[in-house]
Amino acid sequence: MxxxxxxxxxxxxxxxxxxxxxxxxxxxxxxxxAKAAPTGKNRQARKFTVVHNREKIQELAQAIAKVHNRNDYRIYGCDAILLISFAEDDRYGQCDSSCAIENTYLAAESLGLGAVWINQLRDKCNEPEIRNILDSFHIPHNHVICGFVALGYPAEKPVIKERTEPVEFIY
Ligand SMILES: Cc1cc2nc3c(=O)[nH]c(=O)nc-3n(C[C@H](O)[C@H](O)[C@H](O)COP(=O)(O)O)c2cc1C
Known part of the structure; x- marks a missing residue:
């Protein structure tokens, strides 16, 4: 194939x-x-931030744990994260970042890495604990994050899930 x-x-x-x-x-x-993924009207208004430092990832996980009241929260012991941020008032931001996340998934897998979408920053970027960490990553103050990607060498081989959504062809 x-x-x-x-x-x-x-x-x-x-x-x-x-x-x-x-x-x-x-x-x-x-x-x-990730950057090669399309953006609405070709605005290319996303900011990409790669954090390749396990201590800093752990600090983010702790802030997420606090705002979500999840003591045991960790980002799966990943080695790096790719954050895709966009201006809070950007009506295409979530769509543009989702396209980039899918490209990230595919690129990671093709390089022998594993990836997973992490949703816990969604609607939480303006919580002070989270914003402090985002500031330390130089993410602009007016930016938010819908999803980000955890990356690392895989220690598991998950089964491919059955796809059950309907597809109808109209001719
Ligand atoms: C919008 C969205 C949010 C997701 N959030 C999370 C998340 O926070 N944590 C997680 O482990 N997986 C998350 N995922 C991954 C999904 O759980 C996963 O894609 C789904 O179970 C199908 O499995 P597959 O990716 O192996 O096909 C998310 C995926 C999407 C598209």
Whole structure:
């Protein structure tokens, strides 16, 4: 099968990662692939932030734990995260960032990495604990995050989930 189609059809979310550090070149390539995703009216108004520091990821996880009241919260022991932020009043922001996240999934998997969408910053970016961390990542004050991606070398091989949504062809 064509490699692109195969990657799309076999993509899975990975939630267990090894301790292996991701090579910088791979993260740069993944960020390029995320950026290559389309944006409404070609505005290209997203900001991409790669955090490749487990301590800083843990600080973010602790802030998320606090605002969600989830003591045990961690970001699956991932090695890096890719945050996609956009201006809060950008009506295309969520759609544009979602396209980038899917590209990230596909690029990661094609490089032997695992990825999973993390939703816990959605509607929480203006909580002081979270904003402090986002400030430390140089994310603009008017930016919010809908989803971000946890990345790492996979320590599990999840099964591909059955797809059950209807598709109707009208001729
Ligand atoms: C909008 C959205 C939000 C998601 N949020 C999370 C999340 O916070 N944590 C998580 O582990 N997975 C999250 N996921 C991943 C989904 O759970 C996953 O894509 C779904 O179970 C299907 O599995 P698959 O990706 O292996 O096909 C999210 C996916 C989407 C599209």
């Amino acid at each position: 064509n490699e692109v189609i195969n990657a799309i059809l076999t993509r899975v979310s990975v939630r267990q990662f090894t301790d292996q550090r991701i090579e910088d070149e791979k993260l740069k390539l993944i960020a390029d692939c």
